[in-house]
Amino acid sequence: MGESNELGARLSSTMDFEVSALNLAGLKKVLVARGLAAQVLARVSPEAKKALDDPHTQKWHPGRFAIEAWGAVIDVAGGPTLSDVQLDVTSQAFGAIVTPLLKVALALGGRSPNSLLKRLDDAVKVATKHVRCSWRPLTPQQSSVVFEYPEVPARIDVIEHGWKGTLRFGETLVDKTFTFAPMVAETDRRFVLTLSW
Numbered sequence: 001m002g003e004s005n006e007l008g009a010r011l012s013s014t015m016d017f018e019v020s021a022l023n024l025a026g027l028k029k030v031l032v033a034r035g036l037a038a039q040v041l042a043r044v045s046p047e048a049k050k051a052l053d054d055p056h057t058q059k060w061h062p063g064r065f066a067i068e069a070w071g072a073v074i075d076v077a078g079g080p081t082l083s084d085v086q087l088d089v090t091s092q093a094f095g096a097i098v099t100p101l102l103k104v105a106l107a108l109g110g111r112s113p114n115s116l117l118k119r120l121d122d123a124v125k126v127a128t129k130h131v132r133c134s135w136r137p138l139t140p141q142q143s144s145v146v147f148e149y150p151e152v153p154a155r156i157d158v159i160e161h162g163w164k165g166t167l168r169f170g171e172t173l174v175d176k177t178f179t180f181a182p183m184v185a186e187t188d189r190r191f192v193l194t195l196s197w
Contacts, residue, residue: 026093
């Protein structure tokens with residue numbers, strides 16, 4: 001618990017992206033369903049625990065609360081589990097909100113993952129504030145997605161596995177399976193995730 005409190009204190013002065021109440025509520029629901037809630041909540045700061053237990057006290061919360069919880073998922077169950085958790089959160093908490101936007105993108109731009117990736121920055125705004133997403137098509141079957149944070153995130157493993165899960169939500173919309181290269185840090189605030197299909 002001491003390490004978590006130190007991490008929380010360190011993050012509070014460096015992190016200024018935000019996550020929505022809906023994001024934290026969805027995360028808590030998935031953690032409960034997967035039997036991970038008690039272990040994760042035991043590893044986060046008291047402030048993060050309070051936000052996860054009652055996320056609807058405000059619309060937006062400091063991003064460090066999510067970073068703490070996502071990091072605890074990795075510590076307890078590994079990175080691939082965080083990816084699965086984030087896929088569930090995206091599907092359950094945001095699917096009904098973002099699917100119409102993404103279907104319009106597919107109708108206008110064709111049934112390619114690139115049509116989805118073009119709209120990623122718009123789609124994630126319901127879950128996250130102050131994180132910019134852009135994409136770079138590399139080949140007809142491969143693109144890179146760039147995530148830019150306003151401050152330095154504490155753990156690249158959290159950023160990598162969390163975004164992999166979020167992006168996997170698009171697989172069912174385009175009927176393709178994504179594979180991911182390891183995330184690359186271009187700077188301490190800018191991360192690139194390359195995916196193929």
